[in-house]
Amino acid sequence: xxxxxxxxxxxxxxxxxxxxxxxxxxxxxxxxxxxxxxxxxxxxxxxxxxxxxxxxxxxxxxxxxxxxxxxxxxxxxxxxxxxxxxxxxxxxxxxxxxxxxxxxxxxxxxxxxxxxxxxxxxxxxxxxxxxxxxxxxxxxxxxxxxxxxxxxxxxxxxxxxxxxxxxxxxxxxxxxxxxxxxxxxxxxxxxxxxxxxxxxxxxxxxxxxxxxxxxxxxxxxxxxxxxxxxxxxxxxxxxxxxxxxxxxxxxxxxxxxxxxxxxxxxxxxxxxxxxxxxxxxxxxxxxxxxxxxxxxxxxxxxxxxxxxxxxxxxxxxxxxxxxxxxxxxxxxxxxxxxxxxxxxxxxxxxxxxxxxxxxxxxxxxxxxxxxxxxxxxxxxx
Amino acid sequence: xxxxxxxxxxxxxxxxxxxxxxxxxxxxxxxxxxxxxxxxxxxxxxxxxxxxxxxxxxxxxxxxxxxxxxxxxxxxxxxxxxxxxxxxxxxxxxxxxxxxxxxxxxxxxxxxxxxxxxxxxxxxxxxxxxxxxxxxxxxxxxxxxxxxxxxxxxxxxxxxxxxxxxxxxxxxxxxxxxxxxxxxxxxxxxxxxxxxxxxxxxxxxxxxxxxxxxxxxxxxxxxxxxxxxxxxxxxxxxxxxx
Numbered sequence: 001x002x003x004x005x006x007x008x009x010x011x012x013x014x015x016x017x018x019x020x021x022x023x024x025x026x027x028x029x030x031x032x033x034x035x036x037x038x039x040x041x042x043x044x045x046x047x048x049x050x051x052x053x054x055x056x057x058x059x060x061x062x063x064x065x066x067x068x069x070x071x072x073x074x075x076x077x078x079x080x081x082x083x084x085x086x087x088x089x090x091x092x093x094x095x096x097x098x099x100x101x102x103x104x105x106x107x108x109x110x111x112x113x114x115x116x117x118x119x120x121x122x123x124x125x126x127x128x129x130x131x132x133x134x135x136x137x138x139x140x141x142x143x144x145x146x147x148x149x150x151x152x153x154x155x156x157x158x159x160x161x162x163x164x165x166x167x168x169x170x171x172x173x174x175x176x177x178x179x180x181x182x183x184x185x186x187x188x189x190x191x192x193x194x195x196x197x198x199x200x201x202x203x204x205x206x207x208x209x210x211x212x213x214x215x216x217x218x219x220x221x222x223x224x225x226x227x228x229x230x231x232x233x234x235x236x237x238x239x240x241x242x243x244x245x246x247x248x249x250x251x252x253x254x255x256x257x258x259x260x261x262x263x264x265x266x267x268x269x270x271x272x273x274x275x276x277x278x279x280x281x282x283x284x285x286x287x288x289x290x291x292x293x294x295x296x297x298x299x300x301x302x303x304x305x306x307x308x309x310x311x312x313x314x315x316x317x318x319x320x321x322x323x324x325x326x327x328x329x330x331x332x333x334x335x336x337x338x339x340x341x342x343x344x345x346x347x348x349x350x351x352x353x354x355x356x357x358x359x360x361x362x363x364x365x366x367x368x369x370x371x372x373x374x375x376x377x378x379x380x381x
Numbered sequence: 382x383x384x385x386x387x388x389x390x391x392x393x394x395x396x397x398x399x400x401x402x403x404x405x406x407x408x409x410x411x412x413x414x415x416x417x418x419x420x421x422x423x424x425x426x427x428x429x430x431x432x433x434x435x436x437x438x439x440x441x442x443x444x445x446x447x448x449x450x451x452x453x454x455x456x457x458x459x460x461x462x463x464x465x466x467x468x469x470x471x472x473x474x475x476x477x478x479x480x481x482x483x484x485x486x487x488x489x490x491x492x493x494x495x496x497x498x499x500x501x502x503x504x505x506x507x508x509x510x511x512x513x514x515x516x517x518x519x520x521x522x523x524x525x526x527x528x529x530x531x532x533x534x535x536x537x538x539x540x541x542x543x544x545x546x547x548x549x550x551x552x553x554x555x556x557x558x559x560x561x562x563x564x565x566x567x568x569x570x571x572x573x574x575x576x577x578x579x580x581x582x583x584x585x586x587x588x589x590x591x592x593x594x595x596x597x598x599x600x601x602x603x604x605x606x607x608x609x610x611x612x613x614x615x616x617x618x619x620x621x622x623x
Contacts, residue, residue: 001488003495009483285479288440289493289540290468292461373440377475 003299011303014275018307021271025311025353028264030258030319033349037323037341039253042243051119052209056238057202059143060229067228075237078218080211081204083114086186088200090155092165094146101332102142102180104156104165109137109204114252115205116176123139124150124171133188137168139179142296143172154182163192205234219305261352268360272304276364283368284376297365304361305354316346386607387580388437393446395432395603399537405554406432407443407506408603419574421594429603430584433551437582438550439467451547468496472541474551474570479534480525486512486536487521488605493544515569521590531562549573552584567593 012018024174057075059065064198066088067347075084090104109130122140136154148154156165167184186199206215212234233241243249276283283296328339331381387393395407406429414420414437422430435441436598437449439455448456451470458466480489494541496505512518515535527535534554541549552568555563571593583594591597 001484001495006484006488006492015482161547163411198602279468281479282481285473285481286474286492288438288467290464290465290466290496323414374435377479 004302007052007302007306008136010279010299017208017271017275021268021307022311022314024186024267025264025308025356026315026318028260029268029312029315029349029353030322030350031315032264033316033319033341033345034323035253035257035260036345036348037121037319037339039250039257040342040345041339042249042253046081050116051235052113053206053212054235055204055212055216055219055232056235057204057230058200058238060231063201065228066196066200067202067230068286068329069197069199071202071223071228071230074222075202075204075219078215078216078222080207080215082110082207083205085111085115086199086201087203088186088189089160090158090165090184090339091160092158094154094156098130100156102139104182104184105185106186106200109183111286112183112203114219115203119173119176119179119207121171124169126171129170129183132168133185134166134168136167136182136184137171137173138169138183139176139181140172140174141179142182142248143169145180147238155261161193162190165192183345202230261356264352265356265359268304268308268356269363271307272300272360273364273367275303276300276368280368280376284371284373287373293369296368297361300368301358301361301375305357308353308357308360312350316341316349316353320346338379385416386413386583387416387418387451388412389438389447389449390433391447393433393436393443393448395429395436396444405435405603410603410605412598412605414582415581416580417578419571419575419583419594420595421561421591422582422584422587422599422600423584423586423591423597426602427602430600432603433600434550434552434582434584438471438473438548439463468493469544470548472538472546472549473542474534474537474541474554475547475609476553476556478525478530478537478557480533480536482525485522485524486517486532486539489525489536490540491544492540497544507543507545509537510568511543512536513525514542515539529562530558531565532621534558534562534566535569538566542573547580549579549581550584551581551587554583554584555585555587555590563590 057067059067069086071331072084072086075081085108086106088106092100092104094100094102099241109126112131113126123143126137129135138154148170151170152169154165154167154169156167159166165184165188167182173179190196204215204219206212216232216234220230223230278364288297323339326339334335390410391414393407393410393412394405396436397404397406410433412433415619422434424430431440436443436456437450437581439450439458443456446456447454453466455463455466480486484492487508489510491583493502494507497504499507507522509518512521512622515541517532518534519534520528520536523532525536528536541551549570554566554570558566570581570583574595581594581598583590590613
């Protein structure tokens with residue numbers, strides 16, 4: 001027999017209790033990892049290098065207020081701007097859906113090509129999209145999700161705009177942070193809306209990250225004290241402003257995570273205390289045989305750690321496997337694109353499990369250390 | 382001294398405090414125990430015999446006095462040193478056997494050896510020898526619940542002997558056994574003293590058990606009383622096999 005065997009036999013002497021403890025640790029770790037991943041996905045939008053060179057310009061009063069199309073020539077002249085396109089959110093419903101999770105935007109196809117430079121055309125031809133006013137450019141994820149092909153038609157029922165769209169898929173793109181979007185001609189929207197001469201936002205690409213702030217400043221200043229003052233911000237800042245509409249997501253998820261960890265701690269401390277309390281007499285015998293306090297603490301800690309580690313491996317590993325191999329877009333109806341259980345989150349889950357194991361071992365170890373051999377031998381089973 | 386004294390106790394007292402009341406378990410005990418002696422500590426319940434045994438074995442500390450075992454004043458050792466000393470010098474046999482229920486007889490006997498630097502092979506040799514000595518070699522792989530009371534106590538004796546201690550302490554070892562098993566256990570303890578030269582201290586309230594010893598002393602209300610009997614001249618009690 002080795003010390004490890006002795007510890008394992010003690011840990012598994014009550015198999016039901018050990019199994020339930022491992023299961024509770026596993027479920028709690030899986031929940032914790034999921035919450036941390038959700039917090040990360042909601043508060044840190046996906047980023048790409050190309051996105052860092054993009055700026056969104058919207059109406060300073062409200063995103064819902066349009067901007068005059070005649071701002072375009074002024075923007076074209078601002079130094080540092082490489083490309084600019086109108087960028088209007090359509091927000092229609094696809095097929096019979098009441099809520100469509102992928103966005104549709106009206107753009108100038110020629111100018112738009114200079115904005116989303118990281119995207120690659122994987123089917124069809126961009127030229128076909130640029131030439132046909134009734135066509136659209138669709139992201140590969142949406143194509144896959146709905147089983148679409150180039151040449152198929154996509155019909156959208158307008159929600160913000162009182163018009164419907166009937167578009168032919170001309171090309172498919174891939175390689176951006178969000179491969180779900182659908183882009184169509186702004187001129188088609190203008191036609192359907194009776195040419196109001198407005199756009200939702202301007203979508204800009206700047207020459208370099210260094211000039212981004214300068215460009216933002218110039219754009220804001222160019223339309224200061226006009227009928228349509230603007231607010232220019234980086235694409236990331238724009239995305240973050242949507243997240244902030246959800247409220248303090250970080251605090252909410254952080255609170256729930258804390259409750260999960262606290263509950264798990266109560267369970268493990270209670271389990272270990274019970275398990276050790278039942279063995280006071282045996283531990284007194286070990287003391288009589290010559291085992292020191294430090295050695296008994298090591299036994300208790302190893303047992304606690306073993307149970308926690310098993311639970312953590314099952315829980316964290318299970319969560320990682322589930323979220324890695326699950327079709328998340330289908331599960332969340334497109335609300336979430338990515339749900340990556342990062343190594344950092346896995347490590348956080350592991351650290352929590354280790355700390356809990358240590359905390360769970362402290363109280364019973366202290367009781368054992370204080371117990372005299374004679375007292376322990378008198379303990380009833 | 383013609384024979385070496387293994388245990389020397391001088392003015393030993395143990396007082397328990399229970400609230401405002403002081404309970405004197407041992408009062409000014411002076412005692413010498415010779416090497417190889419089989420000493421029976423007798424007395425009624427609450428007389429302090431187990432307390433005295435515990436102090437000699439190093440699992441309890443006196444309030445006053447000295448207890449020197451094999452030249453070491455165990456009352457002065459710190460917790461750690463006392464634990465090491467117990468592992469090497471004392472073998473324990475308890476009334477309720479106190480085997481670890483999830484370990485086999487072999488593993489229970491091996492427990493004290495895990496604290497040593499002995500390799501697996503050496504440990505196996507010592508454990509096997511100890512089990513053979515008590516007649517349990519064929520039960521090595523059995524859990525305590527698969528052993529009879531007598532067999533459990535023999536396993537406990539094997540565990541007490543595996544580190545080859547010079548001192549074996551037994552606190553009412555036959556209290557939970559039938560008469561036949563009790564005789565077997567007492568015979569083993571007697572053989573340890575007579576043949577192996579170990580010093581055995583037996584706590585008992587049973588005169589028949591005490592008769593196996595070479596000497597008996599009586600305690601009453603924490604004090605040694607007259608009536609010590611030197612049994613060393615009596616013949617060895619024959620062991621009865623099961």
